[in-house]
Amino acid sequence: MTITPDSLMTLEAYAKHRKAHKAEIIAHRRARTVSLGEHMSVQFEDEQTIRYQIQEMLRVERIFEEEGIQQEIEAYAPLVPDGSNWKATMLLEYPDVHERKRELARLIGVEDRMFVEVEGHPRIYAIADEDLDRENAEKTSSVHFLRFEFPPAARQAVRAGAAVKLGCDHTAYPAHVAIPPDTLALLAGDLQTPAG
Numbered sequence: 001m002t003i004t005p006d007s008l009m010t011l012e013a014y015a016k017h018r019k020a021h022k023a024e025i026i027a028h029r030r031a032r033t034v035s036l037g038e039h040m041s042v043q044f045e046d047e048q049t050i051r052y053q054i055q056e057m058l059r060v061e062r063i064f065e066e067e068g069i070q071q072e073i074e075a076y077a078p079l080v081p082d083g084s085n086w087k088a089t090m091l092l093e094y095p096d097v098h099e100r101k102r103e104l105a106r107l108i109g110v111e112d113r114m115f116v117e118v119e120g121h122p123r124i125y126a127i128a129d130e131d132l133d134r135e136n137a138e139k140t141s142s143v144h145f146l147r148f149e150f151p152p153a154a155r156q157a158v159r160a161g162a163a164v165k166l167g168c169d170h171t172a173y174p175a176h177v178a179i180p181p182d183t184l185a186l187l188a189g190d191l192q193t194p195a196g
Contacts, residue, residue: 003051003077005069011062014055025052032186034166037175039103042114042146042166043089044187045079053079078130079145083192084155088126090114090144104139106172111144113170116179119162121154155191158184 009017018025029052033043043049054072063069081087090111094100111128118124126146150158158164164184167176179187 003047003054003073003080005066005073008051008055008058008069008073011059011064014059018055018059031183034177034179034183036166036168036177037173039093040168040173040175041091041093043091044183044190045081045087045089046186046190047080050076050080081190083190084150086116086148086150086187086190088146088148090146092140092142094142100142101139103172104142107170108137108140110140110168110170110173111146113168113173114146115167115169116148117165117167117176118150118154118157119164121151121157121162123167124148124150124154150191156193158188158191159193161188 008014029043029049032046032049033041035041054076057063057072057076058069061068063072079087079089092100092104092107092110094103111126114126114128115123126148128144128146130145130147164179164187165176166179168174
């Protein structure tokens with residue numbers, strides 16, 4: 001389902017919905033999030049997480065005019081996976097401000113070293129921050145947007161139940177983890193079987 005202004009709730013309707021459904025929204029997000037090491041989490045987006053994000057932005061910013069709503073949709077809709085990829089928000093989390101500053105300086109380029117590895121297939125490296133560059137010469141950002149574009153054979157393997165690792169091979173943050181079965185089942189649903 002495509003996100004359009006007509007498919008979004010009014011601010012009033014969303015305020016009621018948010019109260020009633022907050023726990024399930026949080027659970028849905030958590031089910032699609034993979035922690036990588038102590039300081040990184042990757043939230044795999046879908047239509048529901050992005051719809052929620054747009055509704056939250058409209059609520060926080062009190063946006064109800066059509067032009068403003070359209071701008072939010074245009075900002076976030078590209079993060080909805082489109083059948084051949086996974087799209088994700090990567091967060092680098094360091095509670096201590098001094099440690100954060102030091103680590104973000106060490107982790108320049110980390111977003112380009114993120115990968116998923118489907119069992120029996122070559123690593124698929126993330127295409128990062130397609131909307132704008134999120135780092136400079138001094139540091140990387142604590143938030144990055146990633147797209148993992150799957151070749152047809154890897155897509156088919158994931159849908160058939162192959163194991164998948166999420167990893168990072170940046171020298172300052174080497175880590176990898178098997179994507180848990182429950183999360184992987186959800187993510188497999190984001191991929192369409194290649195036509196053929």
